[in-house]
Amino acid sequence: MVSVEIERRDEVSIIWMDNPPVNALGAALRAAILHAVEAAVQDEAVIGMVLASRHAIFSAGADIKEFNQTPVSPSLRELIDAMDASPKPIVAAINGVCFGGGLELALACDARIVTSTARLALPEVKLGLLPGAGGTQRLPRLMNPADALKLMATGAPATGDQAVTSGLADALAAAERLLAEATAKASLLAKRTVRQRLRDTAADQGTRDAFEKAAATLLKAHPGEPQIEALIEAVRGSYEVPFDEGMRQERRSFERLLVDDRSKSLRHAFFAERESGQLPGDIGSPDVIDVKTVGVIGGGTMGSGIAMAFAANGFPVTLIETDEPSAQRAYDRIASSLSNSVRRGSLSETARSENLARIKTAVDYAELSAADLVIEAAFEEMDVKRQIFGRLADVVKPSAILATNTSYLDVDAIAEAGGDAGRVIGMHFFSPANIMKLVEVVRGRKTSASTIATVVKVAQKLGKLPVVVGNCHGFVGNRILARRSEQLDRLLLEGATPEDVDRAFTAFGSKLGPCTMGDLAGLDISWRMRRATGRTAPVADALVEAGRLGQKTGRGYYRYAEDGRTPISDLEVTTLIEAVSKKQGVKRRTIDQEEIIDRLILPMINEGARIIEEGVAARPGDIDVIWIHGYGFPRWRGGPMFYAQTRGYPNVVARLKELATLTGDESLRPEPLLEHLATDGKSVAPQ
Incomplete structure (x- = not known):
């Protein structure tokens, strides 16, 4: 009282x-x-x-x-x-x-x-x-x-x-x-x-x-x-x-x-973030395991970042690599990253030493026998991950949680190799893992409530925003990204340039456009995923096959200045895209900013509606949190699902139908959930 x-x-x-x-x-x-x-x-x-x-x-x-x-x-x-x-x-x-x-x-x-x-x-x-x-x-x-x-x-x-x-x-x-x-x-x-x-x-x-x-x-x-x-x-x-x-x-x-x-969008984002850390209603209030020690498998960019995130929050970490030279490179990578933080003033020399002291490298999986949580961060290949989980099942203690950092592979298929599927879960960190706040917590078909609750609590201890999602190809974030990427490639085929697309997206409020973002991440990453799943993206595939992998090769959708960061328009890209368009039999035309934005954003909303209907995301706000913190969606837009609400569901549905007719792309037809919302006017996102 x-x-x-x-x-x-x-x-x-x-x-x-x-x-x-x-x-x-x-x-x-x-x-x-x-x-x-x-x-x-x-x-x-x-x-x-x-x-x-x-x-x-x-x-x-x-x-x-x-x-x-x-x-x-x-x-x-x-x-x-x-x-x-x-x-x-x-x-x-x-x-x-x-x-x-x-x-x-x-x-x-x-x-x-x-x-x-x-x-x-x-x-x-x-x-x-x-x-x-x-x-x-x-x-x-x-x-x-x-x-x-x-x-x-x-x-x-x-x-x-x-x-x-x-x-x-x-x-x-x-x-x-x-x-x-x-x-x-x-x-x-x-x-x-x-x-x-x-x-x-x-x-x-x-x-x-x-x-x-x-x-x-x-x-x-x-x-x-x-x-x-x-x-x-x-x-x-x-x-x-x-x-x-x-x-x-x-x-x-x-x-x-x-x-x-x-302002409403910012308030929605704030409350959606608070709600995203809550466990889905069907989980209840299970026991939470006290995670004290952590293992990480794979010392590449992602694995090193995950190790640093845990070490910075007081967890002792054992980082496993395939051989001693690789282990030493991983340790040196971490030491260099921490030293850079000291030079930038974001970390004290004392904190650097303490963090580094919490990380040890090894090549023998037996070093993980005492770990309470082991996170696999190896190559995005199913056979590699299943082999790792098979080895882990033989060495870790029965109570240990086994997590995979896969960004799109089937968590249930990985869990089959780990023995007890109840303790297997996805922890999809975003790069750089020691900085980005988002973690998609991917529940498999047999993942136990205790495992889910423990991983959510651990992520929160790291200062992360954990969002529990279902297991499907790409989960929530990358599944929606795939829809946007499809439209990006179509836009480039039909007449837009990388500069047109990025200019429209930054005008929409994003700090980076899709083409610049693709170059930053590396165009070969999504290319490998497409090859593994039988998908194609004519323009993006042609860029990779021409050796244009993005910033790391100095050439992608753009070429890059001597600093390796500044994008410069490249006539070779224009010529390449025009050649691909001709080969595909696509007649090019001028595409304005409004169409570019609608064809990139509205299919994301459409896919979000599918995800909600399937139960892959517990709440529309969870989708918004994932896209704000994992993919740079403008916070003041509230995320893709809230943007649909502010724009008006009838308007979104009408525009999707119009775009489907204009482009002949039937995948742009609005989902039943959006049709229903446009009819009854109810909200899927909190005010």
């Missing part, structure tokens, strides 16, 4: 927030705090107040249950206005998390005393919003506006020490002294004749140039994200308009963002 307790310490009123587990600022808690503040103002014996928490967390901010509900008075802004109007000082005693509305509440106080474990953040941008209760106006009046902008734009938390250094907090206190020092601060501030409120100050004009440079950098890094644009304008207002006008601008921007499709 929500409660606020009031305690008197000498002449200071302590307002204890007590809304477990995170002091979410729902209507009941807001009303209770307001009542306590009003009571303290009326009490002549009270000279000041301290706002504190009964829990190991100050406040996680707004109650998300109220997001789509009619506002209940007092709103957070009304509560903060009442605190602002108090003639008596208020000090925030901040322990643990102080996020969003919790920090805006603290900013309305006269001072903030923090512990070293405090974490202060305004993460509203992650929801496609900006702080809506004065954060954009008070924060740049309290600390350097450029730093305030960065804090709000990243949503990343500042530690207690960082908060004091930046001016966000007034002093650091030991946990056991927090309340005493906050009380003393309130008594000291009470000696002032007038409260010194942030609303009565203005941002330092001498910091304007630094702010504008920071703003320009942000806009370049976040194209198309409305909350960043609105945030910059709001903070700029702290230089240009009085506080009350700045507050009105903030409110207008907040309300505009609430109904903006891009």
Whole structure:
């Protein structure tokens, strides 16, 4: 039950927030705090107040249950206005998390005393919003506006020490002294004749140039994200308009963002990420194995990345290679990668040494006898993987989980070679595995609930986003990618150039176009997969057969400058594509950006509908999470399935029919699920 307790310490009123587990600022808690503040103002014996928490967390901010509900008075802004109007000082005693509305509440106080474990953040941008209760106006009046902008734009938390250094907090206190020092601060501030409120100050004009440079950098890094644009304008207002006008601008921007499709997409992505880590309903609550030691088979790019991901999170790792020279190369690859991280400043020398010490290489599978989890990351060939699992069955302990990192092969067929199929599962990491957050957790037909739950928990310990998916060719991500790749090749055959396609895709919001992405990954990877499954892609196949494998050979859809990274248009590619088109009997034509985008994105949605109907994905949001984090789908579009919703299902269905007629490609005909959604108007994605 929500409660606020009031305690008197000498002449200071302590307002204890007590809304477990995170002091979410729902209507009941807001009303209770307001009542306590009003009571303290009326009490002549009270000279000041301290706002504190009964829990190991100050406040996680707004109650998300109220997001789509009619506002209940007092709103957070009304509560903060009442605190602002108090003639008596208020000090925030901040322990643990102080996020969003919790920090805006603290900013309305006269001072903030923090512990070293405090974490202060305004993460509203992650929801496609900006702080809506004065954060954009008070924060740049309290600390350097450029730093305030960065804090709000990243949503990343500042530690207690960082908060004091930046001016966000007034002093650091030991946990056991927090309340005493906050009380003393309130008594000291009470000696002032007038409260010194942030609303009565203005941002330092001498910091304007630094702010504008920071703003320009942000806009370049976040194209198309409305909350960043609105945030910059709001903070700029702290230089240009009085506080009350700045507050009105903030409110207008907040309300505009609430109904903006891009902002809705960002909120959908946020909640879809939270939901994706939940186990599918049919799994229940099984026992989770305590994974302490890990084995990885294969020391190539993927295997090395997986080993680094585990080592960075405290797991001892044994990396198996085929022979000693290969094992040494794998170790050297890892050491070099960690050294590069040190040079970039993303890793300390101490952490590098500790991570490297957790990884040992070996060639004897017997070294895996004590491992709780073994992940195979060998070549994408069924015979190779089955041979490895057959060997593992003879050496690992019966309780060990066996995972394959395959990106599209049949997990059940691999499991047959591993003995107990209940302990076999897919863990499809994305490259580079030590950086990319996504892991497709592929449940086989016989994979046990305990195995699934354990792997999900382990992935979360690595800081990954695990998404449980069913076993089919390509699972979710690569199965949808195959549909897009088919259309890419058709577009190139029919008249589009790689430049046309990539230009349209970056205009849609992606950082890289499909052709640039293909060159980066290596065109031979998908070529091998097509050969193994009897599929063809005339243009992409011709490029590989001409030795154009992408960046690693300096030539693919583009040729690459001396730095090996900068794509340059290549007339040879144009000539090659035209020759393939002629051989295929395809008449080339001009294709505009709208058609390019629709033919690349709408078939993905169509395939997503098939995946949902088949139960391969538990939720449409899972597909969106996979495509945002595994394939760079623009976050502010919400993922392919949510994009279908914002565009309107009837419009998607009509356009797919139109494209099928235009191209003669019957695979573009809309799936029954999309037809049904277009008819009844129901949503497959949460608001």
